[in-house]
Amino acid sequence: xxxxxxxLLHSQLRLGIMSLLMNAESAEFTYLKEKTNSTAGNVSxxxxxxxxxxxIHIEKSFNGKxxxxxxxxxxxxxxxxxxxxxxxxxxxxx
Amino acid sequence: xxxxxxxLLHSQLRLGIMSLLMNAESAEFTYLKEKTNSTAGNVSxxxxxxxxxxxIHIEKSFNGKxxxxxxxxxxxxxxxxxxxxxxxxxxxxx
DNA sequence: AGTATTTGGTTTATAATGTAAACTACTTTA
DNA sequence: TAAAGTAGTTTACATTATAAACCAAATACT
Numbered sequence: 673x674x675x676x677x678x679x680l681l682h683s684q685l686r687l688g689i690m691s692l693l694m695n696a697e698s699a700e701f702t703y704l705k706e707k708t709n710s711t712a713g714n715v716s717x718x719x720x721x722x723x724x725x726x727x728i729h730i731e732k733s734f735n736g737k738x739x740x741x742x743x744x745x746x747x748x749x750x751x752x753x754x755x756x757x758x759x760x761x762x763x764x765x766x
Numbered sequence: 767x768x769x770x771x772x773x774l775l776h777s778q779l780r781l782g783i784m785s786l787l788m789n790a791e792s793a794e795f796t797y798l799k800e801k802t803n804s805t806a807g808n809v810s811x812x813x814x815x816x817x818x819x820x821x822i823h824i825e826k827s828f829n830g831k832x833x834x835x836x837x838x839x840x841x842x843x844x845x846x847x848x849x850x851x852x853x854x855x856x857x858x859x860x
Numbered sequence: 861a862g863t864a865t866t867t868g869g870t871t872t873a874t875a876a877t878g879t880a881a882a883c884t885a886c887t888t889t890a
Numbered sequence: 891t892a893a894a895g896t897a898g899t900t901t902a903c904a905t906t907a908t909a910a911a912c913c914a915a916a917t918a919c920t
Contacts (some may be wrong), residue, residue: 673803675780684776685908688768690795691857701869709767714908716870732869737916739868750803763785777878795898808879810899826898832886833897865918870911877906888895 674762680725681756685710690753693728693745706746713743719743727752768856769836774819775850779804780812784847787822787839795835821846 681687688708692699704714719741721726727749731742745753767815782802786793799809813835816822821843825836839847 673801674785676803679778680778680908682776682778684771684773685907691768702867706870707767711909713870713910714867720870735868739915740849741869757882758886760854760858760920763781764854766788772876779878796896799897805880805895806896808883809902810897811878814899833886835898861920863919866909867916867918868914870910872911875906875908877900877904879904881893881895881900881902883900886898886900888891890891890893 675759677759677763678752678756680721680727681752683718685714686722687756689715689718689722689743690727690745693743694750694753698742701743702705706724706764722749727754768824769853771853771857772846774815774821777812779808779816780816781850783812783816783837784821784839784843785810786845788847792836792838795837798837814846816843819846 674744681690685708688710690706692704692707698731700717701712701715704719708715719730721754723730725748729744729746731744733740733742775784779802782804783798785800786801795806795813798813799806802809808857811821813824817824819842822839822841823840825838826835827836
């Protein structure tokens with residue numbers, strides 16, 4: 673029987689963000705927005721959800737006078753991502 | 767930049783159904799319902815969507831007097847599934 | 861100097877989607 | 891013959907994703 677896929681990760685944009693954060697020590701808001709080819713509003717909402725779940729850590733600071741949002745994946749986030757990938761493999765294997 | 771994931775396939779239940787159909791010549795409604803651990807209503811709706819997209823072919827017949835719904839993946843469905851998996855790999859690779 | 865425009869976001873409203881509950885039709889069992 | 895089971899479909903609701911609208915500050919025009 674097929675196992676459940678973590679609904680928080682099974683969303684194109686959130687999965688994309690998590691994927692990028694798995695491969696970088698940290699990433700800025702604008703970088704995530706560009707790489708996922710998404711809108712600022714959508715990225716903002718999804719970052720909040722990932723943060724609320726404890727999957728990422730968000731730090732808000734300033735680059736001179738411009739706001740700067742930096743994101744990092746947490747240990748919990750890494751574990752969740754890896755579990756998601758393991759479960760997913762059952763779905764996509766031939 | 768991350769590519770788009772076919773939204774028709776990026777749904778737990780539809781992906782599960784397609785995964786099962788990729789690995790079987792055909793499958794009955796009740797089999798799909800059990801393997802995906804889903805409800806009949808949900809399976810019915812998602813089968814219709816996959817069928818409307820031309821990803822599967824649905825045949826309705828009778829097993830004696832009981833209705834029997836049999837599903838088969840189409841060439842288009844196989845292609846879409848394979849493309850989905852290829853795109854997805856960019857998301858889940860480290 | 862005043863006013864567009866851009867940057868870097870957040871909040872909110874809407875559209876789309878998934879899901880289960882309710883229903884249909886027929887069959888089997890008590 | 892009434893109740894329960896099988897095999898689904900339809901419909902209504904709740905969740906979700908997404909973009910539009912908005913905010914605050916900085917920079918660029920004229």
